[in-house]
Amino acid sequence: MRFITLLLLVAFMSLSLLGFTAMVSSSMDHATAPCLGSLAQNGACPPQEHTLASALFHTNALKVFSTTLPFAIAVLAVLSLSFFGFSILDRQGGLGSYTLELCARVRERIRVRTTSLFRLHKLLARFELSPSSL
Incomplete structure (x- = not known):
C-alpha cells in the first residue's frame, strides 16, 4: 500500500513539475510550436x-493542470484499489459464495418474470380473433 501511495505521489509531482517547467521555459513568441496553455484551454494565447x-x-x-491531474489520479486510484480489494476477497473465498448466491437469486427472478409474462401473453392472445397470435 505504501508503494502505491509513493508511486502516485511521485507521478503527480513529476507531471506537475513537467507541466510547470514546460510552461515556464517555453518562449513567449509561440511561433515555432503551440503553447502548452493554449492546448490545455483549447484557445489561442x-x-x-x-x-x-x-x-x-x-x-x-x-x-x-492542477485540478484535472489530481482528479484523474484519484479516479485511477479508486478503481485500482477496488479491483485489488475484490481480488483479495475472492482469494479468501468470501466473495465466491456470495456471488454465486446473488447470481442464483437474479436468475430465479428473471425466470419467474419471463414465465409470468409468457402466461399473460397466452391469456391475452385467447381474446384476439387472429389465429396467428397463438
Missing part, C-alpha cells in the same frame, strides 16, 4: 503586448 491578459491566461492554464 493572448498577444505579448497584453502582459496581464497573457499572465492570467497562463495562470488559468496552470490551474487547469
Whole structure:
C-alpha cells in the first residue's frame, strides 16, 4: 500500500513539475510550436503586448493542470484499489459464495418474470380473433 501511495505521489509531482517547467521555459513568441496553455484551454494565447491578459491566461492554464491531474489520479486510484480489494476477497473465498448466491437469486427472478409474462401473453392472445397470435 505504501508503494502505491509513493508511486502516485511521485507521478503527480513529476507531471506537475513537467507541466510547470514546460510552461515556464517555453518562449513567449509561440511561433515555432503551440503553447502548452493554449492546448490545455483549447484557445489561442493572448498577444505579448497584453502582459496581464497573457499572465492570467497562463495562470488559468496552470490551474487547469492542477485540478484535472489530481482528479484523474484519484479516479485511477479508486478503481485500482477496488479491483485489488475484490481480488483479495475472492482469494479468501468470501466473495465466491456470495456471488454465486446473488447470481442464483437474479436468475430465479428473471425466470419467474419471463414465465409470468409468457402466461399473460397466452391469456391475452385467447381474446384476439387472429389465429396467428397463438
